[in-house]
Every structure is written in C-alpha cells, then in structure tokens.
Amino acid sequence: MGRIEWAMWANEQALAAGLILLAGGIVGVAGQFRGWEFASYAIAAGVFVCLLEYPRSKRAKGTSVERTGQYCFTVCVKAFGPVTRNYYVRAFLHAALCVPGGFMLATVLGCVCLGIASLIYLAAAVRGEHWEPILPRKDTRKPVAESIKSPPQNPPPRPPPEIRRKQAKDVEGAAYDNPMSVTDDE
Amino acid sequence: MANWIINNGFPALVWMTINTFLFVWYYLQYDRDDDFYYTRHLLGSALAWARAPAAVLNFNCMLILLPVCRNLLSLIRGSFVCCSRTMRKQLDKNLSFHKLVAYMIALMTAVHTVAHLLNLEWLNNSKLGVYGKLSTALSNLEDEGNETFLNPLQHIEAVSPPAESKEEPFKGRASMCPLYSQDPQQKPIKFAFTSIAGLTGVVITLSLILIITSSMEVIRRSYFEVFWYIHHLFIVFFVGLVFHGYGRIVRSQFNTDDHNATFCKDRPDDWGKIPECPIPQFKGGEPMTWKWVIGPMIIYVCERVLRFIRYMQAVQYRKIVIHPSKVLELQLRKKGFKMEVGQYVFLNCPSISQLEWHPFTMTSAPEEDFFSVHIRSAGDWTDQLIDTMQKLPEGAMGVDGPFGTASEDVFDYEVSMLVGAGIGVTPFASIMKSIWYKFKECDPKLRTRKIYFYWLCRETNAFEWFADLLQVLEKEMEERNLGDFLTYKLFLTGWDQVIVHFDEDTDVVTGLKQKTHYGRPNWDKEFDQVRKENPASVVGTFLCGPAALAKVLQKKCAKYSDVDPRKTKFYFNKENF
Numbered sequence: 001m002g003r004i005e006w007a008m009w010a011n012e013q014a015l016a017a018g019l020i021l022l023a024g025g026i027v028g029v030a031g032q033f034r035g036w037e038f039a040s041y042a043i044a045a046g047v048f049v050c051l052l053e054y055p056r057s058k059r060a061k062g063t064s065v066e067r068t069g070q071y072c073f074t075v076c077v078k079a080f081g082p083v084t085r086n087y088y089v090r091a092f093l094h095a096a097l098c099v100p101g102g103f104m105l106a107t108v109l110g111c112v113c114l115g116i117a118s119l120i121y122l123a124a125a126v127r128g129e130h131w132e133p134i135l136p137r138k139d140t141r142k143p144v145a146e147s148i149k150s151p152p153q154n155p156p157p158r159p160p161p162e163i164r165r166k167q168a169k170d171v172e173g174a175a176y177d178n179p180m181s182v183t184d185d186e
Numbered sequence: 187m188a189n190w191i192i193n194n195g196f197p198a199l200v201w202m203t204i205n206t207f208l209f210v211w212y213y214l215q216y217d218r219d220d221d222f223y224y225t226r227h228l229l230g231s232a233l234a235w236a237r238a239p240a241a242v243l244n245f246n247c248m249l250i251l252l253p254v255c256r257n258l259l260s261l262i263r264g265s266f267v268c269c270s271r272t273m274r275k276q277l278d279k280n281l282s283f284h285k286l287v288a289y290m291i292a293l294m295t296a297v298h299t300v301a302h303l304l305n306l307e308w309l310n311n312s313k314l315g316v317y318g319k320l321s322t323a324l325s326n327l328e329d330e331g332n333e334t335f336l337n338p339l340q341h342i343e344a345v346s347p348p349a350e351s352k353e354e355p356f357k358g359r360a361s362m363c364p365l366y367s368q369d370p371q372q373k374p375i376k377f378a379f380t381s382i383a384g385l386t387g388v389v390i391t392l393s394l395i396l397i398i399t400s401s402m403e404v405i406r407r408s409y410f411e412v413f414w415y416i417h418h419l420f421i422v423f424f425v426g427l428v429f430h431g432y433g434r435i436v437r438s439q440f441n442t443d444d445h446n447a448t449f450c451k452d453r454p455d456d457w458g459k460i461p462e463c464p465i466p467q468f469k470g471g472e473p474m475t476w477k478w479v480i481g482p483m484i485i486y487v488c489e490r491v492l493r494f495i496r497y498m499q500a501v502q503y504r505k506i507v508i509h510p511s512k513v514l515e516l517q518l519r520k521k522g523f524k525m526e527v528g529q530y531v532f533l534n535c536p537s538i539s540q541l542e543w544h545p546f547t548m549t550s551a552p553e554e555d556f557f558s559v560h561i562r563s564a565g566d567w568t569d570q571l572i573d574t575m576q577k578l579p580e581g582a583m584g585v586d587g588p589f590g591t592a593s594e595d596v597f598d599y600e601v602s603m604l605v606g607a608g609i610g611v612t613p614f615a616s617i618m619k620s621i622w623y624k625f626k627e628c629d630p631k632l633r634t635r636k637i638y639f640y641w642l643c644r645e646t647n648a649f650e651w652f653a654d655l656l657q658v659l660e661k662e663m664e665e666r667n668l669g670d671f672l673t674y675k676l677f678l679t680g681w682d683q684v685i686v687h688f689d690e691d692t693d694v695v696t697g698l699k700q701k702t703h704y705g706r707p708n709w710d711k712e713f714d715q716v717r718k719e720n721p722a723s724v725v726g727t728f729l730c731g732p733a734a735l736a737k738v739l740q741k742k743c744a745k746y747s748d749v750d751p752r753k754t755k756f757y758f759n760k761e762n763f
Contacts, residue, residue, distance in 0.1 A: 004409030012399040020395070027300050033307045034371040056404075065404055105374035106303045109388065113395055 007057060007087060007129045010120035014094060015053040017117050021101055021110025022046030028106035035104040042107040045097050049114065052077060052084070058132035066134050078133040085132075087125035094118035198286070201249075205242050205290065213238035221438040223447040224324050224336060224466060228312050229305050236301035237436065239294035244478040246294070247427060250287045251482040253280035255489040257496070260589055292398060295391060302387070306374040309339045314370055323454035327465070332458075334468045338435040339377055382433040390426035393419040414541050424483060427475055434470025441467045497534070497584045504556045506575050511648040514572045517550070517558040520585055525552050526594065527620045528613040531559065531587030537579070538570045543586060547612045551619035553627075557588075560612065562648050595759055597624065597632050599726030603716060603756075605739065607642040607731025611652055614639065614730065618672070622659055625671070637672045638716055640707060642731065644680030675712075676702045709738060713746040717754045727758045 021042045028039025055074040058064045077084045084090070095118040101111030216222055216234040226233055253259075259280060312321040325337040378384035399405070400416035439445070441464065450456075450463035458465040505517040516533075525531075525548055532543040544567060550558040563569050596602055596617055606614045618639065624632040639656075646653060656674055663671050716725060727743055729736050736758075743756035 004405070004412055008408060009400060009405050009412060012402050012405060013396070016395055016399050023296070023300070024303070027303050031304055031307060033303075034310070059408075062408065103375075104371065105306060105378055108375055108378070109299070109391060109395075112388075112392060116392075116396070 005057075005059060005061075005129050006120055006124035006127060007131070008059070010087075010117050010124055011053055011056060013113065013120060014049060014090075014117035017094075017098075017110055017113035018046045018049030018053060020046075020113055021049065021098075021107060024101070024107040024110045028104060031106075033104065033106060038100055038104040039106055041100050042104075042110060045101070046110065049094070049097065052090075056134065057130075058134045060129070060132075064134050070134070071136070074133045074135070077131070085130050087121045087129055087131065090131075091118045091121040091125055094121065197283075201286075204245065208241045208245055209238045212241040219438075220442050220447065221440070223442075223451075224439055224468075225437055227451070228321055228324060228337060229308055232301045232304040232308070233436075236298055236305060239298040239301070243291060243294045243298065244475050246287050246291050247424070247475070248478040248482050250284060250291065251479075251486040253284040253287075255485055256280065256589055257492045257586070258485060258489055260587075288398070288401075292394065295394060299387070299391060303374075306339070306377060309337050310370065310373050313337055313339050313373075320451055320454050323457070324466075327468070333465055334437075336437050336439075336466075336468045338381070338433070338437070339373060381435065383430055383435050386426040386430040390423045390430065393423045393426070397423070410539075410542055424479060428473075428479065431471070431473030431475055434472065436471045437468040438471065439466050440469050493586060496586055501583050501585050503579070503583075506578075508572070508576060509560070509651040511650060512563045512572055513648055513651055514561045514568075514575055515549075515558055515651065516561065516575070516583075517556045518583070518585065519556045523557060523585075523588075525550075525557055525588045527552060527596070527616045529588035529590040529616075531557070531585050531589070533559070534584035534586070535567075535571055535574065535579075535581075536584065537574060537581050538567060542567055543584070544568075545589075547590075547616070548588065549612055549615040551616055551623050553620060553623035560615075560651060562609075595726065596728055597621070597634060599724055599757070600633055601636045601638070601716070601720045601723045601725040602634055603638045603640070603712075603725060603727040605640045605642070605727070605729045605731060605735070607729075607735060608644070610730030611641055611643070611649065612730075615652060615655055618659060619655070622662070636670065636720065638712075639672065639674040640677065640712065641674065642677045642679055642707065642735075645678060646676070675707070677707050678702055678704055679706050709742045713742050713756070717746055720754055722752050723754055725754060725756045727756055729759075 023046075025039045025042030025044075025046055027033075029036050029043065033039060051073060054067060055070040055077050056064060056067055082089075094114050098111045098114035098118065101107035101114070213234045216237045217226070217231060222233065308317075309325070311317060312325040315322045315325075325339075327333045327335050327337070328340070329335045378388060396416055397419050400413050406413045439447070444464050445457075445466045446462070447466070450466075453460070453463060457463050499520060499522070502519045503516070504519050505515075507515040507517075509515060528547070530545045530547045532545050534540075534543045546559040546561060548557050549560050550556060561568055561571060563572055596604070604614055604617065606612075618637070621632065621634055621637065623629075625634070641652075641656075643649060653676075659672060660669075660674075663669055727739055729739055740758045743758040746754065747756045748754065
C-alpha cells in the first residue's frame, strides 16, 4: 500500500461536491426558491467542477485507473497547461467557487463539500503533487540494433529459367549433394 | 448480473421487498392520514416524500452495522448447522451486502434531503404570508397560551433587512452572513444550522459524503489508512442520527375529533370562536430512530470488544518456512483456536501496519495442533511480510477468525471430485490433509473412499509447496497399499512448449508421479472415467475456481448422472470456498 496521493481523494471529493452543488442548484431553480440566482450559479459552478474533476490524474507511483470515457476531458483539461496542472490553483479556485453556494440552503451542502475538497487539494499541493494527464501509450518501436544486419537485397543465385524448367521434369537430375550431413544419426 | 442475482438473489429480494413496503407504507401514512392534513397543506407531498425515505433509512441504518460483525456472524453460522446452505453462504457475502445497504442509504439520504429543502422553503414562505389565508393562519400558531405551533420556523420578521445603525462598524456586513442575517432568504439556512434536526442533518450528511468518497475503490486500495480512519466518521453519523429527530419538528394534529379539518379549513378566522372549530392542536412526532439502531450499535460495540480481546490473545510462531517462488508458510498456534476445513483467518502484522488485516485461507487440517497459511507475494503488505519473516519477526502477529463456510460436505460422499483452479487450490490443501487424517484414524464421519483431484493452473509457479503436499500424500498412501485412494491430475492450462519425457517415471515439470497434462481437461473424458470406475456410487463434485468453470461442471454433472440407482450419480456443490 503506497503512500496516498492526497489529490486522489481530493478529486473524488471534488467530483462529488460538483454533483451535489449541481443537484442543489437544480432543486433551487426548479422549486423557484428564494435566492434562486444563487442556485443557477450553483448549477453552472457544479457543471464546471464536474468537467474539471472528471479526468483522473496519472499517479506518480502505481497504475492509474481511468474513468470511463475520460480521454476527451483529459485533452481539454490538459490544454490549460499550468493552470490546471497546479493544485494550489485548484485549491483556491474551489475555495472561491464554493463561497456563493453558502448563501442558500439548497446549495450549502455543495459549498461545504467543495470547501473540504479545496482543503485536501491544498494538502496535496503542499506535498508537491500535480496533475498529469493519462494519455494512451504510444508504442515506440525499438530502434533496430546495429548488429542486426539488413535483410539480403538480392535473391539467392538461381540457374536461368530454362534450366529450372528442365529440373522440374527431371527430379533425380536436379538433386545435388549437401556439403554437410543433414540427418541426425550422429 | 444475472449470476449475482441467482447467487445473492433471495436475501436481496427480501431486503428490497422490505424497503419497498416501508417506503410505500410510510408514504401513504403521511399522505393520507387526517392527522397530517394541515401539515400537508403547508408542505404538500414533500412531507410524505421526506418521511418515507426516513423510514427506509431507519431500516437500512439498522442493517448496515450487522454485516461487518464478522465474529458475530461466525457464531450465528455455527448455530445454523441444521439450516440450509444458502443461509450460511449469504452470511459470507457480508461486504457486498454492506455496500448495497450503503448505496441505499446514500440514495434515500438524497431523496430525504431534497424533500426537506422543499419543505423548509415552503414553510418559510408560509410564515411570510406568501401563500393563502389558511397557510398564514396555520403558520401563525405559536407555542403560547392555548396554541401549539405547526410551522417550526418561528419568529420571522416579514420585513426588509433593518437599517444600519451608526454603531454598526461593518455597515450591515454581519447581515451578509446567513447565521446573523434578518433576510428571509437566509431563514432556511439559519434554521438548518440552529435547530437540532438541521444541524445533525447537515453534519451526518457531510459525514456520509466523506465516508463514501474515501471508500471508492481507488482510495481503498491505494491507501487503506485514509479509508479506515474516515470510515470511523460512522460514529458521528450514528450519534447525529439518533439525535436527529429530537426536535420533534414534524408536527401532526391530535385534536382531530374536535376539530374537523375538512370543515374548518375554510374558516381560519373562526378558529377558537365557534364550537365546531376549536384551535387545532399539534404535537411533534417522537424520535423513532433510536429504537431501530440501538440494538445493532450495541452488537457492533460487542464485536469490536471481541476483536480486541482476540487480538490480545497470544499467537505463537511454530514454524516459518520460505518456499520456492517467494511463498511464505506460517505455522501458528493460538490458545482456544478451533478451525474447520476451508476456513480463512485475518492476519495483522503490527510492525508493518497497525490497521491492516488481510484474509488468508488456511492450509492446515483441523486435526493438526497448529494452523498454517501460505502467503504469496501479491502487493505491498505481503512483500513486507515476507521480508519481515525472513529476518525473523520481532513482534507477534494478530489473528482474527476463523471465518467462512466450513466445507464439511466433502466428507459426506463416497467418491469426491475436487477441482481446484489457480489460487483456488489452497482450501483443498486443508481438505485433503483432513481427509487423510480422518481416513487414518477411521473417523466414522468420513464416508469418502475415493478422491479424484483435478488441479488446473497456468503454471505451477508459487505452488511447488502444493505439489510437495501431493507427493507426500501419494507416498503415504502407497506405503499402506492404498494407491487408489487418491487419483490426481495436474492440468497446465498455460503450457504451450512441451518437452515430455515418456521414458522417465516421474514427470519432469513437477516431480509428480502421475503425468502432468497440458492444456485444459476434457471433462467428458474425466466424468466418463469416474463413472466407469465407480458404478452405483454417489459422487460429489466440489469446485474452487471461476464461475465459468462452475457452469461447465454443473452441466457435466447433470449429463453423466443417472436416475437408475445402479448407475452413478453426480452432485455439484456450489459452495465457494
């Protein structure tokens, strides 16, 4: 059991928080609650967090398990370079995103969950972790070693076509003596 | 999925039926009862939608602690000797059931929370007079004089935020914080964080979310400590759950005999003034959850105490052997330890990790005065264990168990076909040793006269110790002229480069007397051979291996069985070791 990369748990927590924020936002808007503007914000923020957190990072040590169909999300998140790579940025981003959720009951749970995710990301950042995309492995062919000789360029020497045709009819005459013994009696 | 249903079907079906029944029963109660007429007027169907999941939650929170009480389950299993095998096997699928119940708790929590969000919003609006006359009248009932309240949101000023006073340094900034705000938008949050139900609700839901995110498989497998520590938030969960209903905020009318809602609902102004409509009186529902969960909570505490006691019992090392391919054999002794064939124990090595307990099937027979496990290198913990044992251990190990279904049916058949695939061969070490001991001592419980053992594996790497065991048994049997007692065949299913020496007596690959076979067994041939050699016998077939193989064997058993008592009958035993 290797040392945990805190980002792994932060990622699960943030994804859950995104979903909860989204759900709370939907309830707030659909129910036309007081402060539904905060709920509509929560829907947008929830979707954004889910999209950001869906692609799992590649683990520094050990096998990484991808989420289903995360490749396209990986590409999008990777495109933002250092902003999404750095976990300090993520920690502060989530902390900022969660604040408006605290102003309405329907979204307050999402707010707290996202806040906790932000704290775990902070811990991950302090420990020097960062986000790495999981990309499909490109099979690099090993360069051919020097000692392997290139295949022969020319076909083996053969008699001219007329004589080959003659040999096909006369099998006995076509036989020749081997320079080395090919039976295994010895 | 279908396989799962068949294997786990019956108890899961019963559980789901109970859940559905509870949901529908409580939904209808809160949706139809006269006592809740006025409550429903304020809350609509959201009342029933909140209370029905609450009932299902009570039931499932009661259940969730039970599957993880493995010592308790062992005790129960022991007393179910007479009962059906499916019952005993179900108790072994404890962790799957625990997860299933957890998913149900999560789902019901979501429904319950959403319903209560709606409830609080509508209660708030009622208090503010947004809805009709009746709602306002109901919400205005306070807990004073000859009134009892219905709407738990009390003392709202239906005015805009107060003007800032000159002394206020933050100029109304304090009112931004929901807990101090007078803004009606913040009333539900204020209620959530200041009422017992609200505060406990938020805390336990948060605990539940943290437990779930840290229990995801990636986290569990990578860093067990985080999973285990965070999982202990269940203590917070249960304490909060028990106190969640203490506010008694779900109110019902108790003077329905005097005050008929159908008649009086249109006359809120006349309440208390006309004899037909005295003021409606309300009381809160009593907290019920503790009645559901107190039993399992006590049982779980007993389980943890028992585990601790067992942990404290001394475990002595009898022998430590390192086999080829880095397989560690540990022979241990523990006072009062009684095992049966095919069972497993949990081992803990404090010098590696205080918290990790890993299960291993025992490879010794109950007749021996010690118990043994064979441990292969399969991850961090096992690697460290093998290293520690090679350097001779300093501390004692912890042993919890034994657990698991005893595979005692193997002794009941005159002829047994035992099929072990890969790592599934491990319980058969225990079984075959036990059969041999029983045979030597002429144990009357043993009816077995002949064993056919089929060992399937890709390669014998890491199983040399098992091959040695077979050789030892073979030698002992020959010494007693009982060479026919055990017939075994080894099938190397991954072998494609074959150099077979027909001249030599023993096989080159594993040194076993009977020849090793390459490729998968031809079951038709095997069953045919067994049938020919054992006419008019009852043959029991036991498998420890993949489910696909189970299907094949079951079909063959059916195919080669005959109703005629003079012919052979095959029974396939579905037990999973």
